[in-house]
Amino acid sequence: MMNGKKIAAAFAWVESPSAVNTAIKVLAALCGLLFLLDFVIHRHTYVPGEGMWGFYAFTGFIAFTLIVLGAKTLRTLILRDENYYGEQSVDSEEYPASQLAIESDQEDAK
Amino acid sequence: MNTILGLYNYWMVIILMMAGLYILIARYNLIKKIIGLSVFQTSIFYLYITMGKVEGGTAPILTGDPATYSNPVVHVLILTAIVVGVATTAVALALIVRIHETYDTIEDDEIKAIEMLEEDS
Amino acid sequence: MIATQLPALQIIIPLFAAPLIVLARRSELAWIIALVANFLCVLVAWDLFQLVNEQGIIRYSLGGWAAPTGIEYFVDTVNAPLLLLVSSISAIVVAYAYHSVKKSIDSTKHYLFYAAWMLCLSGLLGMLITGDAFNVFVFLEISSLSTYMLIAFGNDRRALTASFRYLVLGSIGASFILIGIGFLYAATGSLNMLDLAQRIPNASSERAILVAFSFISIGLMIKSAIFPLHAWLANAYHFAPISVTAFLAGTATKVSLYVLLRFLFSVFGTQYNFEYLLLNVILLPAAVFGFLIMSVVAIFQTDLRRMLAYSSVAQIGYIVAGISLATQAGITAGYAHIINHALIKTALFMSVGCIIYRLGHAHRPSLDNLIQTMPLTCVAFIVSGLGLIGVPFTGGFISKFTLISASMEKGWWVMGGLVLVSSVLAIIYIGRVVDVMLFRKQRLPNPMPQGRNEAPLSMLVPMYVLIGLSLYLGVYGSETLTVSGEAAKQLLGGFR
Amino acid sequence: MSWLIPPLLFFYGAFLCLVVGRKQRTFITLLIPVVALFSLLMLPMGNMAQVQFLGFELIFVRLDKLAFVFSLIFIIAAFLASIYAWHVNDKVQQVSTLLYAGAALGGVLAGDLITLFLYWEITAVASVFLIWARRTPAAYATGMRYLLIQVGSGVLLLAGLLVHYNDTGSILFEHMGLVSTGTLLIFLAFGIKCAFPLMHNWLQDSYPAATVTGTVVLSSFTTKMAVYALARGYAGEEILIYIGAIMTLFPIFFAEIENDLRKVLAYSLNNQLGFMVVGVGIGTELALNGTAAHAFCHILYKSLLFMSVGAVLYRTGTSKASELGGLYKTMPVTMVCCLIGAASISAFPLFSGFISKSLILDASAKNGYYLVWFALVVASAGVLSHSGIKIPYFTFFAHDSGKRPMEAPVHMRIAMIITAALCVIIGVFPSLLYQLLPYEVDYKPYTTSHVLAQMQLLCFALLAFVFLMRKGIHPPEVRGINLDSDWAYRKGLPSILAMSAAGATQIATKAREGLQAQASDWVFTIRRLSAPGGLLAKGWGVNSMVFVVTLLLLLVLFLNLK
Incomplete structure (x- = not known):
């Protein structure tokens, strides 16, 4: 399907480390810009402290980090083998192939 | 004293009834059970007839117009009950014959033992 | 002319059909006579039902002897629906029975079988319609004696002992009733129920009434298989010919329950039952333990007939629970469950009958994937099973729902909860069967004929009706x- | 007309599907939602299809604006799921989808508690077949667990409605509030289906076990019906705010480390429900509007995400993040749709999540629930982490798994594209959705300060993701499962039982040795008594029967004559 290939091609840059680095730089720049906008634009607020400079920026960054770290800690506690609930559990079995249509896209396979 | 002797027919009813029940509970032989059942039923006939008895009364038939007579209704009722009892006994005996043919015994405990084996298989 | 004689016709039609069948002897003819007589019965019952709704109580003096001296039949809103129910169930099961009887009973005995059936039916109808206490006993014995015969027709030799045991216990029950009636007569001098109801409050000896009450209620508890006096029922239902089981499950115990209701409420009166006689001490626990214990027992049964037999005892528990509430709502629930359970349980036994007809057994673990071979029968079983559980839009739901709300209305929360618990048990025992029928792969090497092998249409049609x-x-x-x-x-x- | 109400149309469709062939079935599953949509639009507001039942007046259709918006989205969801499932040739799934959707619709339209109960149970029974349709023993076991919990919820509802009826004499399904035992029981019943904390685990247990298309269907109905029921019966009940806040937070952590992407989505579903529950708890017009709008948007983007993950599963045979990666090369359309779903659920401006979540956030801020508000803001960052980044990133990018599956089949693509388009359209033109909401909407989502705040939150969260990935702190995807409260009944209870059984056996052995007596535990006793041939189940002899009769007679005589 032509359309699909075009889309795929449009995303091909993710393969190249330098392009990814550029993308990250763009993101960082965007973040900087958004942070600076806080000083220019006055946000309407309802909650005390919400109007503080960079409130959302800090919340977003810190909350995300803490969630990931918290989850990582949680994993050390509750991660178990896939067969934990025995052979007769959904986690340890393959999805029945008869209900699937597994086909490879030979053209694109390199 | 009066209550014991004066009600002696009721005592007989009770004794017969309990004897009948006792046979049913304590004896395994099916024929004896039917005897027990008959004794039990007989006690009921006795009870009914006792109720209808009037001191010094006669049967209200063939004597014109007697002043005191025993209650005829209970006699009628009990005639019916006797017929029913006979029928019951007849059916029961017929069943016992069939049971004897198929099980070769008429002892209830032996039959139960055989049936337990059948249930397992 | 005929319209005024309807109450007598109700009894006489099946009563006379019996000797006619014996005279006819040929099995097809016997069946046809039974069927026709039975449908006439249904018509008569329907007419009576309509008449009662229009005119109220019908009183009919047998032989022209006026009550209380003579025997009186009366039809009111209590027994008219049951007359219709019993005669209809019997008619449908007779129609259904033809093939199953042909297969399982020696053809030389068919006429006796149908004759006994007709006698049993007339006994049951008589118990319903009569207004005379002693007459109840007579009809009870007519129906019982023919029932013993019908059970003994079973193929398994254990049918004989089941019949014998039922005979002994049934006779004791009937004798108890006879004793009770005797005491009632001694205390009041009357046998007519209407008359008794008026005389009992002013009876000379209250003790005699109490004794009469005890004997009659125990006797009827035996006949209606109320836990713990149910022990005769399991073997009788298990080993009787399946059409007989279907017939009895829908009618015999229900009629006895009707007589119990009649005596408890009409003759003795509510006040007697619960203020003096402590019947709620006996009847209520019997009901509750009955529906709990018997549901558990049903779960473990491997034979479908036996499972359904125990489930019957449990369901009778619900009816009795409704009765023992002794409120308008409670009795309504109990009565509604008499009707609904009679229909549902008969249908269940009929579907089991279809299975037995094809497979020769009803052993649950060997019914793997039955839906492939007998889809219509399985659907019938499942639909009726849902009714037994009490799924909404089935009869079972209506009566259970009324029962629960009635017990709440009286403040008996615990009982309402226990009814729910026992419904869950019902889900388990019906679910086990459905699970085997629908979901199990065939495990046994070659247990069943392959392909569609449905029961004959003459069995399926009445069942679905x-x-x-x-x-x-x-x-x-x-x-x-x-x-x-x-x-x-x-x-x-x-x-x- | 009352024979043509939308739920019944679905049931007719299900019945038709039972009897017709494959092609007609597929066609019916598509046709029925369309017909139902027309039927819904034709219905006037108010009560209809009233039926007398056992002396109760059952109201099968009670249409007001709240019910309308839920009915509408249910029908749309059913339609989209049917397109997605075009390839399915499985009578079981098609029939149960229709039954299930119809029952959920019926539950939303129910005007009294008995009708609600009825549909409540039908959804339970109909939906379990979507799990069983996987046709493995494991799916059967999971389905049984699911069914038990769902039916349990129904039993609670029945008990509650009986008590409630006994208290008030009314079975109307209206605002009740937590005021009595009855309403508490009903509340718990709703809570189970709404996956309240500690009652939530059926959701994560069962949704990943369903079939590819079944999960898409499952994700739309049960929980949203429960949200609707809560909004109808318990709006403004303060405890819901805190329950909801907890619901938004705790699943985030589980989702973050879960490997099975469909399970990640199940946790994320739970977290999104939290937002809705908070809205119900606040109970103001703004908040209820927010709940309804969020449910509407949520059904769309959650279906979209399940569809895209489902398509991946359909083509690769796995939905485990550790086995996937680099699929964008061969499944670009699926990838783009997944990204749109991810952006919607993360509430990027111009996507649907943004315009609905804001309503709830603002409602909580305006009513002074600052702590809850803050929890929701944190949860929004969490949503981005698992649904916004994790799902698309580990499936379509990250390290190349070497898998080169075909693009999803055409019908799946169509379903996904329509759903994605709806997400964007609603995000760009919020008034389209706002005019459907139960109350007047006087709300502008696209203000500068609002957009700025949201962009700051999300961009910095993204930055944090990049930072954590680069530093290698972000947990990698590994095979395995994570324990949750289902451990209690899947492992804990059985092992406790096993232990106690072992203990009982030990005690029994000791007792036998010590006391020369038999001791056995009660389960065994019941079994022994009840099994064929046991005391309770064998054919009793005459003797024992007569003995019992005599005993009972003596007891009755004694009681009566004492």
Whole structure:
């Protein structure tokens, strides 16, 4: 399907480390810009402290980090083998192939 | 004293009834059970007839117009009950014959033992 | 002319059909006579039902002897629906029985079988219609004696012992009733129920009434298989010919329960039952333990007939629980459950009959994947099973729902909860069967004939007629409840 | 007309599907939602299809604006799921989808508690077949657990409605509030289906076990019906705010480390429900509007995400993040749709999540629930982490798994594209959705300060993701499962039982040795008594029967004559 290939091609840059680095730089720049906008634009607020400079920026960054770290800690506690609930559990079995249509896209396979 | 002797027919009813029940509970032989059942039923006939008895009364038939007579209704009722009892006994005996043919015994405990084996298989 | 003689015709038609069948002897002819007589019975019952709704109580003096001296039949809103129910169930099961009887009973005995059936039917109808206490006993014995015969027709030799044991216990029950009636007569001098109801409050000896009450209620508890006096029932239902089981499950115990209701409420009166006689000390625990214990027992049974037999005892527990509430709502629930359970359980036994007809057994673990071979039968079983559980839009739901709300109305929360618990047990025992029928792969090497192997149409059609009837009463549940409510009002109000 | 109400149409469709062939079935599953949509639009507001039942007046259709918006989205969801499932040739799934959707619709339209109960149970029974349709023993076991919990919820509802009826004499399904035992029981019943904390685990247990298309269907109905029921019966009940806040937070952590992407989505579903529950708890017009809008948007983007993950599963045979990666090369359309779903659920401006979540956030801020508000803001960052980044990133990018599956089949693509388009359209033109909401909407989502705040939150969260990935702190995807409260009944209870059984056996052995007596535990006793041939189940002899009769007679005589 032509359309699909075009889309795929449009995303091909993710393969190249330098392009990814550029993308990250763009993101960082965007973040900087958004942070600076806080000083220019006055946000309407309802909650005390919400109007503080960079409130959302800090919340977003810190909350995300803490969630990931918290989850990582949680994993050390509750991660178990896939067969934990025995052979007769959904986690340890393959999805029945008869209900699937597994086909490879030979053209694109390199 | 009066209550014991004066009600002696009721005592007989009770004794017969309990004897009948006792046979049913304590004896395994099916024929004896039917005897027990008959004794039990007989006690009921006795009870009914006792109720209808009037001191010094006669049967209200063939004597014109007697002043005191025993209650005829209970006699009628009990005639019916006797017929029913006979029928019951007849059916029961017929069943016992069939049971004897198929099980070769008429002892209830032996039959139960055989049936337990059948249930397992 | 005929219209005025309807109450007598109700009994006489099947009573005379019996000797006619014996004279006819040929099995097809016997069956046809039984069927025709039975349908006439249904017509008569239908007419009576309509008449009662229009005119109120019908009183009929047998042989022209006026009550209380003569024997009186009377039809009111309590027994008219049951007359219709019993005769219809019997008619449907007779229609169904033809093939199953042909297969399982020696053809030289068919006429005796149908004759006994007709006698049994007339006994049951007589118990319902009569207004004379002693006459109840007579009809009870007529129906019982023919029932013993019918059970003994079973193929398994254990049918004989089951019949014998039922005979002994049934005779004791009947004798108890006889004793009770004797005491009643001694205390009041009357045998007519209406008359008794008026005389009992002013009876000379209260003790005699109490003794009469005890004996009659125990006797009827035996006949209606109320836990713990149910022990005769399991073997009798298990080993009797399956059409007989279907017939008895829907009628015999229900009629005895009716007589119990009649004596408890119409003759003795509510006050007697619960203030003096402590019947709630006996009857209520019997009901509750009955439906709990028997449901558990049903779960473990491997034979479907036996499972359904124990489930019957459990369901009778619900009926008795409703009765023991002794309120308008409670009796309505009990009465509605008499109707619904009769229809549902008969249908269940009929579907089991179809299975037995094809497979020769009804052993649950060997019914793997039965839906492939007998889809219609399985669907019938499942639909009726849902009714037994009490799924909404089935009859079972209506009566259970009324029962629970009745017990809440009286403040008996625990009982309402226990009814729910036992419904869950019902889900388990029906679910086990359905699970095997639908979901199990065939494990045994070659247990069943392959391909479609449905029971004959003459069995399926009556079965589905009955299921349709019970579904109709499930969807239009208010009709059952109206009828039951009228009956309860009549029972609680005494004879009016 | 009352024979043509939308739920019944679905049931007719299900019945038709039972009897017709494959092609007609597929066609019916598509046709029925369309017909139902027309039927819904034709219905006037108010009560309809009233039926007398056991002396109760059942109201099968009670249409008001709240019910309308839920009915509408249910029908749309059913339609989209049917397109997605075009390839399915499985009578079981098609019939149960229709039954299930119809029952959920019926539950939303129910005007009294008995009708609600009825549909409540039908959804339970109909939906379990979507799990069983996987046709493995494991799916059967999971389905049984699911069914038990769902039916349990129904039993609670029945008990509650009986008590409630006994208290008030009314079975109307209206605002009740937590005021009595009855309403508490009903509340718990709703809570189970709404996956309240500690009652939530059926959701994560069962949704990943369903079939590819079944999960898409499952994700739309049960929980949203429960949200609707809560909004109808318990709006403004303060405890819901805190329950909801907890619901938004705790699943985030589980989702973050879960490997099975469909399970990640199940946790994320739970977290999104939290937002809705908070809205119900606040109970103001703004908040209820927010709940309804969020449910509407949520059904769309959650279906979209399940569809895209489902398509991946359909083509690769796995939905485990550790086995996937680099699929964008061969499944670009699926990838783009997944990204749109991810952006919607993360509430990027111009996507649907943004315009609905804001309503709830603002409602909580305006009513002074600052702590809850803050929890929701944190949860929004969490949503981005698992649904916004994790799902698309580990499936379509990250390290190349070497898998080169075909693009999803055409019908799946169509379903996904329509759903994605709806997400964007609603995000760009919020008034389209706002005019459907139960109350007047006087709300502008696209203000500068609002957009700025949201962009700051999300961009910095993204930055944090990049930072954590680069530093290698972000947990990698590994095979395995994570324990949750289902451990209690899947492992804990059985092992406790096993232990106690072992203990009982030990005690029994000791007792036998010590006391020369038999001791056995009660389960065994019941079994022994009840099994064929046991005391309770064998054919009793005459003797024992007569003995019992005599005993009972003596007891009755004694009681009566004492």
